Amino acid sequence: MSRENMFEANKREEWVTPEIEEGLNQVAKGGEITCSQATEFARNQKIPLKNMKYLMDLFKIKLSSCQLGCF
Numbered sequence: 001m002s003r004e005n006m007f008e009a010n011k012r013e014e015w016v017t018p019e020i021e022e023g024l025n026q027v028a029k030g031g032e033i034t035c036s037q038a039t040e041f042a043r044n045q046k047i048p049l050k051n052m053k054y055l056m057d058l059f060k061i062k063l064s065s066c067q068l069g070c071f
Contacts (some may be wrong), residue, residue, distance in 0.1 A: 012058060020045060024055060034065040 027033055027041050033056070042052050056063060 013054070016055065016058065020047070020055070021059065024059060024061065028059070028061045031060060032062045032064050035063060036065070038063065 023045065024033075024041060027037050033041075038052050038056070039049065041047075042049050047055070055061075
């Protein structure tokens with residue numbers, strides 16, 4: 001795996017429904033989502049927070065306003 005694609009999801013996992021994709025894309029206007037929006041989306045959709053990175057990589061969504069100051 002090269003450095004360029006190390007954060008890309010290789011394939012779509014079975015649990016990712018079209019509803020999840022549509023909902024996340026609605027929240028992530030312009031391909032960007034805040035940390036608090038991602039957390040709220042995960043809670044509302046009952047998605048473990050550890051899976052949000054996978055979703056963001058899969059749909060090429062960038063994280064902004066990280067509450068930890070990491071991004």
